[in-house]
Amino acid sequence: MRKLITFITASITGMAAVVVLLFSISIAALLFSKGHAVISWEFLSTISSEAGASGGILWQIVGSLILIATAAAVALPIAVSLALLHSFFLPADSRSQRFLGFTLQIFNAVPSIIFGILGLLVFTHYLEWGKSWLAGGILLGIMIVPTIAIMVAHRISVIRPALLESAFGLGLNKGQIVRSVVIPQCSPALISGLLLGLARAAGETAPILFVATIFSGATLPHGIKEQPVLALPYHIFILAQDSFDDSSRANLWGAALVLVAIVSFFGLLSIPIRQKLRDAADHA
Numbered sequence: 001m002r003k004l005i006t007f008i009t010a011s012i013t014g015m016a017a018v019v020v021l022l023f024s025i026s027i028a029a030l031l032f033s034k035g036h037a038v039i040s041w042e043f044l045s046t047i048s049s050e051a052g053a054s055g056g057i058l059w060q061i062v063g064s065l066i067l068i069a070t071a072a073a074v075a076l077p078i079a080v081s082l083a084l085l086h087s088f089f090l091p092a093d094s095r096s097q098r099f100l101g102f103t104l105q106i107f108n109a110v111p112s113i114i115f116g117i118l119g120l121l122v123f124t125h126y127l128e129w130g131k132s133w134l135a136g137g138i139l140l141g142i143m144i145v146p147t148i149a150i151m152v153a154h155r156i157s158v159i160r161p162a163l164l165e166s167a168f169g170l171g172l173n174k175g176q177i178v179r180s181v182v183i184p185q186c187s188p189a190l191i192s193g194l195l196l197g198l199a200r201a202a203g204e205t206a207p208i209l210f211v212a213t214i215f216s217g218a219t220l221p222h223g224i225k226e227q228p229v230l231a232l233p234y235h236i237f238i239l240a241q242d243s244f245d246d247s248s249r250a251n252l253w254g255a256a257l258v259l260v261a262i263v264s265f266f267g268l269l270s271i272p273i274r275q276k277l278r279d280a281a282d283h284a
Contacts, residue, residue: 032257034257035258038253039254043056043251044057044061044258048060048216048230051216052251053248057232057254057255059218059230060230060235060255061258063230064202064232064233066229067136067140067212067231068201070133070136070137070140071137071138071201072141074137074138074142075145075197076148079146079148079149079152080148080190082145082149083148083186084182086100086101086104086149086153087156104150107145107146112143112205115206116207116208116210118139119135119207119211120211123135123138123139129225130227131213131227132211132225133212133227134227136211139207139211140201143204144197144201147197148194148197150193151189151192151196152186152190155185155189155190156186159181159182159185159186163181164177167180188273188275191270192270195267195269196267196270199263199264199267202262203259205233205234208231213231214234215230215238232255232262236256239252240252
């Protein structure tokens with residue numbers, strides 16, 4: 001009976017993996033077939049014109065990178081602090097630790113549109129920033145905090161007790177142990193969580209739709225208030241809604257292919273970096 005259950009579980013898991021793989025390949029093939037013709041250095045290095053029907057996506061790429069970089073700067077210290085609190089400073093299996101873990105899991109499941117609405121209330125109406133790149137970066141950063149924190153917290157929880165006991169035996173305090181033992185040991189999970197979180201943030205439309213982006217007219221921001229940026233997800237969203245001629249559709253598919261390439265880059269980059277850091281931590 002146990003062998004039968006194991007076989008059925010393995011079969012279902014394998015079938016699910018095959019379905020996901022085929023679905024992903026199909027999407028990639030569709031995007032490439034419809035978008036590769038427009039991809040060129042000119043498309044990547046020129047600005048859009050005629051409501052996106054012609055020109056390129058230079059400022060959309062730059063704006064997306066600004067939002068991603070801001071999100072990373074916001075999310076990293078918060079996520080690491082929460083992970084350390086959960087798995088190092090709070091007593092193991094205590095009520096406070098369980099509550100924090102449960103909160104992170106719930107927070108990770110909040111729909112992105114909710115972040116957009118909250119950002120509209122806080123940044124646009126209360127702080128009167130208008131549409132601002134900083135507001136968009138902060139929202140995206142907060143949104144990916146649980147992804148990073150959960151991965152780092154899990155890695156901290158499986159650090160070999162002998163390492164921590166040796167550090168305490170040498171007379172190190174908790175702050176010194178965090179710097180010399182915990183952070184190096186959890187760096188693979190930290191980098192992986194950050195890159196996966198940024199991959200998610202790069203493709204989000206709802207949070208930046210309300211507080212950070214416009215369709216055209218923005219370049220590099222020069223302040224905080226009323227300093228929007230262009231971004232690939234919002235650009236694709238508008239083209240998909242309002243553009244019907246052949247050139248607009250070509251630019252739509254080209255922009256979508258570039259966005260998927262950026263998201264895939266972050267996801268794939270996490271694999272070798274995680275493995276390299278893990279090997280370094282294991283030999284430390």
